Every structure is written in structure tokens, then in C-alpha cells.
Amino acid sequence: MIELHNVSKTYSNGTKGLNGINLTIAHGEFVVIVGLSGAGKSTLLRSINRLHDITEGDIRIGSQSITKAKGSQLRRIRRDIGMIFQSFNLVKRTTVLRNVLAGRVGYHSTLRTILGRFPKSDIELAFQALDRVNIVEKAYSRADQLSGGQQQRVAIARVLAQEARVILADEPVASLDPLTTKQVMDDLKKINTELGITTIVNLHFIDLARQYATRIIGLRAGEVVFDGPVSEATDERFAEIYGRPIQKDELLGEPVAEVPVS
Numbered sequence: 074m075i076e077l078h079n080v081s082k083t084y085s086n087g088t089k090g091l092n093g094i095n096l097t098i099a100h101g102e103f104v105v106i107v108g109l110s111g112a113g114k115s116t117l118l119r120s121i122n123r124l125h126d127i128t129e130g131d132i133r134i135g136s137q138s139i140t141k142a143k144g145s146q147l148r149r150i151r152r153d154i155g156m157i158f159q160s161f162n163l164v165k166r167t168t169v170l171r172n173v174l175a176g177r178v179g180y181h182s183t184l185r186t187i188l189g190r191f192p193k194s195d196i197e198l199a200f201q202a203l204d205r206v207n208i209v210e211k212a213y214s215r216a217d218q219l220s221g222g223q224q225q226r227v228a229i230a231r232v233l234a235q236e237a238r239v240i241l242a243d244e245p246v247a248s249l250d251p252l253t254t255k256q257v258m259d260d261l262k263k264i265n266t267e268l269g270i271t272t273i274v275n276l277h278f279i280d281l282a283r284q285y286a287t288r289i290i291g292l293r294a295g296e297v298v299f300d301g302p303v304s305e306a307t308d309e310r311f312a313e314i315y316g317r318p319i320q321k322d323e324l325l326g327e328p329v330a331e332v333p334v335s
């Protein structure tokens with residue numbers, strides 16, 4: 074369970090990123106966060122794993138406060154939280170396998186990970202993770218030789234190898250074309266349902282949000298303005314969340330099937 078109690082975040086320049094957020098996210102939920110640019114979606118995700126320190130309130134992961142945690146306790150809480158970024162955040166000049174093994178660094182000494190000495194069980198775990206996202210045959214390819222969609226699947230495999238209980242995905246498909254977007258979202262959904270990993274995704278496209286979420290949270294100016302099931306997230310409610318009607322570029326539309334060229 075993830076709990077946010079009266080969470081506010083004011084940046085050092087005085088900008089209020091989050092304002093009095095109260096949320097409880099249960100184990101296994103697939104939550105999509107929507108809102109216009111600048112609404113606070115990234116700030117919210119980055120606050121949950123403490124990439125950003127909040128200025129007020131408390132965030133609890135399971136029974137522990139990540140806000141108050143220090144040292145080894147903070148590292149242990151973070152080990153349970155996997156992060157997926159728009160830009161994939163892979164080490165491009167190294168192999169896919171090594172990138173996935175990076176998910177294991179939280180379990181070993183710094184020296185061991187610098188030397189790249191991972192136990193056999195970690196390597197098995199990495200291969201299982203790659204298999205789950207259907208790119209096991211790319212294990213020994215260099216990360217920068219993969220397509221964007223494949224690179225994002227490597228990032229998902231890294232989170233799986235980490236054995237994360239929570240996945241935070243910040244605009245994971247913003248750099249991808251519609252067909253690849255669907256594959257990556259399907260992978261996230263599959264992991265959520267098969268492994269019960271709590272998943273929170275920031276998305277720009279509202280039709281994707283409705284397609285994949287079990288719960289949608291709408292942010293505006295750092296505040297929660299909508300929190301409910303997909304069935305309640307109608308175009309009219311989105312217009313309220315956004316403070317204006319939905320625009321065409323906020324809809325992904327149907328992914329176009331690939332037509333074989335003869």
C-alpha cells in the first residue's frame with residue numbers, strides 16, 4: 074500500500090509542484106495519472122520514491138515512511154520501487170543483459186557491482202525478466218542497437234530483475250509510435266496482473282489512460298481534481314480536469330496495424 078498524507082512540494086524557486094495531496098493506493102492497482110503539462114505528475118511520481126524531497130506531509134510505502142527514512146532503510150524501501158522513464162535511462166554502450174542486471178545492484182555491495190560479479194541466480198533472474206517482455210534473444214546486443222520500444226522493454230525487464238513491488242512509470246510511451254506504445258503498455262499491464270505489482274503510470278494520452286487503468290487520478294495545479302474508476306472518467310470529466318475541452322493531440326487514436334509491403 075502507498076499512502077500520501079497532506080503531501081506538498083514547493084521547489085526552491087517557490088513553484089508549488091504539489092499541494093495537499095492525500096491518496097491511498099492499494100496493492101496491485103494499475104493507476105494512471107493524467108493532467109496537463111505542469112500539473113505535477115512527474116513531481117508526484119518522483120516524490121513517491123524520493124527522487125524529490127517533499128516539503129510537507131508524509132509518504133508511506135507499506136508500513137514505512139520513505140519521507141523519514143535514512144541510510145540503509147531508505148535503500149531497502151527504494152529497492153522495492155522500480156522506475157521507468159520516458160527516455161529509458163539505459164547504459165547505451167553496454168549489453169541488454171548488463172542493463173537488466175543493474176536492477177540487482179541494490180542487493181549487493183558496491184564493489185561487487187562495480188566488478189560486475191553477479192551471482193548465477195541473478196543472471197537467471199535477468200533472463201527470466203527478458204523472457205517475460207519477449208526480448209530474450211537480444212540479451213547480448215548493445216542497448217543502443219535496439220529500437221525505442223525494445224529499449225523500454227529492457228527498462229521494464231530491469232525493474233522485474235529488481236523484484237520491485239511497485240512500478241512508477243513517468244510518461245513511458247511518450248517517445249514511442251502508436252504500435253510500440255501498445256506493446257509497452259501491454260507489457261506493463263501483463264506484469265501488473267500476473268505478478269500483482271502495483272503500477273502507477275503518468276500518461277499524456279487520455280484514451281490510453283482509459284484503456285489500461287483500473288483507476289484514474291487527475292491532477293491540476295498540484296492538486297487531485299479527479300480520482301475514480303475508468304467508467305467515471307468521461308470526456309466531460311476530462312474537460313473538467315484539464316479546465317478545457319480535450320484536444321485531438323491528447324488522443325492517441327487506434328494503433329495502426331502494420332501492413333506488409335509486397
Ligand SMILES: Nc1ncnc2c1ncn2[C@@H]1O[C@H](COP(=O)(O)OP(=O)(O)OP(=O)(O)O)[C@@H](O)[C@H]1O
Nearest residue numbers: 084086088089090109110111112113114115116117
Ligand atoms: N526542478 C524544478 N524547479 C522548479 N520548478 C519545477 C521543477 N520541476 C518542476 N517544476 C514545476 O512544478 C510544476 C509541476 O511540474 P511537473 O514536471 O511535475 O508537471 P507534469 O505534470 O509532470 O508536467 P509534464 O507533463 O510537462 O512533465 C510545474 O509548474 C513545473 O514548472
